[in-house]
Every structure is written in C-alpha cells, then in structure tokens.
Amino acid sequence: MATRRKRSVSEIIDEYFADFDKWAEGFREVITEAPSWNLRNCSIEPLHNMMITPKEVLVTVDLPFTSKSTVKVEPVSGNALEITAKMKRKIRLDDLGIAYCKGEFEKLHSHLLIPVSVNMKKMDVQYKKGILEIHIPRKHQRPT
C-alpha cells in the first residue's frame, strides 16, 4: 500500500493560501469579465492550458507572433508563473479590429497560478512552433 509523507505545518498553510488564491481568482473572473488585453502594460493575455498529472503539472501557452529568444518564464512565490514574450512587432488595437480606444501592444503576458505544490527548480521549458510547453514536477507525486 502506498504511504503518504506527513506534510509540515508550513506546507499545509501554503496549500491553504494557494487554494484561497485560486478561489479568489475564479471569483474575480465571475464578477468582472475583464478584456484579454491590458493597455497599461501594453500586453495581451495569451491562451493557456494546464494539465495536472500524478507526477507533474504541464502548462502550455499559445504565443503567436513571438520568437523563442524573447520568452521569459519566471516562478513567483512558489505557486505561480509569470510568462512574458515580446511580439515580433507592435500591434495596435485597430489592427485587431478595436476602434473605440487607442493603444498598442508589444508583448504577451500571463500570470498563472499552479493549484498544487510543485518543484519550480526542476521546471523544464520548451518552445515549439509558437507553443510554450512547461513541465513542472509535483512535490507530492502520486503513484500512477
């Protein structure tokens, strides 16, 4: 029978706050449907997908109009990722068919919360055809 390692108090507290952040993020999305772009930091939010397996968290992000050399993936506070990628050229809002306000974008930016404990130091990042693929091993790996 598989045995489960006892978690420390700090790990339990970390997970509690991670769960709370996730809930709060979902609640924010429900009450304020924000646009997928941000003129203040000149960024567009890319599409992403997250899959949690017993061994790892696999995140993919669609980063069109970018090149590999400008992609930055930075862990934030142990349970979040900050992803930015500079676009090959600046895109104006009216290029995207939005005419009621003015502005331009120079990067894709995403802040992703990881809902389980992961080992960010062992994160593996790949970029294939404009798709960013991030593998992060889970701290508490489940038997497969």
Next chain:
Amino acid sequence: MSEEVKIIERRKIPFGATLIFGFPDVGLVGVIAASYLIDELNLEEVAYLDSKLLPPLIVLHEGLPHSSIRIFADDNILLAISEAPIPVDVIYPIMDALIDWGKNKNVKMMISLSGLPIQDRQDAKELKAFAAASNPEALKIAQDKSIEVLTEGYMVGPQAIMLQRAANAGTPALTLLAQCFFNYPDPEAAAEVLKDLGKITGLKVEVAKLLEKGEEIRLRARDVMRRTQEEMSKTKKGQEYDIPMYVS
C-alpha cells in the same frame, strides 16, 4: 422552418449548391477555414439567421449590425458561418433550421468543416484529416478521394447534429475533420480541411496565404476561442476523446 429560428434571405439563393458549415469548435478549424473561403472566393452574404434563442449579440461590420450566423454564396457554394460560439441549448433548433433551409434549396450535399483534437499537437509534423458521412454513398465519395474515414468514436457539437439530421432526412452529408489543437486556434488544421474540401467539391483553394497569416489569425482569434471553449465544456466536448463501447 421553425418559428423560433428564421433564415432571412437578402439575395437570390442558388439551387443545387453545396452547403458548407464553419462553426466555432475545437481549434476554430471550421470558422478559420470558412472565413478564408469567403475571402478567397469573394462570396457574398445572401442570408442570415434571426432567432431570439441566440444571445443578444450582433456583429458590427463597417458600423452596421449583422447576425452572428450568416450565409454567404456564389453560384455553386452556400456557406454558413457563425462568428460567435453557438450556445449548447440552441444547437438543435439552429441546425434543424439550417438543414431544413438547405433541403428547400435542394442542396446537393452538406459539408461541415471541423477539427479533431490530438494530444501533443505541437509535436505533430503532419496533420491528418478524416471524414464521417450521413450515408454510405457520401462516405464512398470521401473514400474515392483517398480521405481516411473516422470509423468509430464520438462526435459532439453542431457537426454531429448536422450529420445525424442529414442522415434522417436522406441528404448526403460529410464532416471533414483535421487533427488540431483543442483550445488554440489552428490555421494549419484549417488548411488541411480545406485541401480535402477541394478534393470533394473541386474547389481550387490555395492555402498558402492562410498559412502565411497563421500567427496573425492565432492572435486575433484568442477571444472567440476562449468563448468557444466555455461552450465546449458545456457540451462535454471532451467526450470525443472517450474510448467507444460498442454494442453490436
């Protein structure tokens, strides 16, 4: 035609054409392919769908309101496209109305364009396309053009209803599906499905421009993809991944 869903004709509709559907679904394959066809073939808007069942949404083009579901045409093609995802609870009445309308226009065949999501799509070097049909005769048309048949499995969404209703009505219909991303716009998959559409209909569609504009399309289509994903989760779209349980 249903009282709840009306198709308003703005121009003369050709009889005996092929009716093509491009609706939001996995990878937005159908919508991307249909939009490209409208541009490449200079199709004209000939009709639109009006229904209180749809969300209170219009699409503005050059300052004028348009229905999110419109029909474009030339002498040989009728093409129905939706610029917004179709809510799951109205897919049946919408597809019923479009299929009845198509039958009244004596269409020779109905073809829906869509995708088939695969894992690790970013690693795929070549994308395959498949066909499913409303009857054996339509299936043979695809096989004769060397298009692989999707022999078993589940299909969810407008293209599933189109095939089923067309089968009930005895109308020849095909669904063409290219391997694609589940929730990222996939212009490469749209190009694949257009190649097979060309084999079936004889349409000559050069997809090079579509592939060139691929990154721009992926950027512009993000929001429609996001909304489509929300609707797909309500239709249990992930069921297409399920291993079928056959009862013979």
